Amino acid sequence: MKKGKSELEPNEWFVEEADATDDGKFFAGIVNVVLTSSHIIITPSLSSKARKYRLNTLKRTSMNVDRLVRLNSNKGYQIALDFQNGESELLRFGSKSATYFWAENILNVALGNVDDINYEGSRANTTGDSLKAGLETLQNSFGGFRSKKTPAQEQQKIVKTCTGCGASVSGKVGAVVKCEYCGTPVSL
Known part of the structure; x- marks a missing residue:
């Protein structure tokens, strides 16, 4: 279990987790991003200290997917999170679709639209996709792990x-x- 998942508060639940690139600090680095029902938790891979932000403190001017997602010609699509306390984060996920997936879920949490949260997972995690493809191959080969539901x-x-x-x-x-x-x- 990643560190961010263990920091959940009462009545808070896990939504999504992925690795991203932190473009907003002194140098770009890989971070683990955990989205919960009220926070975004960012943990740098070279540090155990997580940065935890309450999503209801996002600046209201950012409450639109097209304002959250920015195209940086050098780095691709990024999510820019600006908080009311003046702090900011700039995160880059693996693809344009993954970036928009995360932006939509972040906004759904920030706006309290929990019914619109997508729990399917982003398709940016190529390692996860590879594991899923391998599991599907095993399922098809051996018939195990198949859902019993029609x-x-x-x-x-x-x-x-x-x-x-x-x-x-x-x-x-x-x-x-x-x-x-x-x-x-x-x-x-």
């Missing part, structure tokens, strides 16, 4: 009880939804 079952809606407050929560099988009463994420 396509009809995967589209089924179910009702579960929220672990936070006991309210009924419903949605598609396999989805993660936020309880409308207490905000606790519930896996269906």
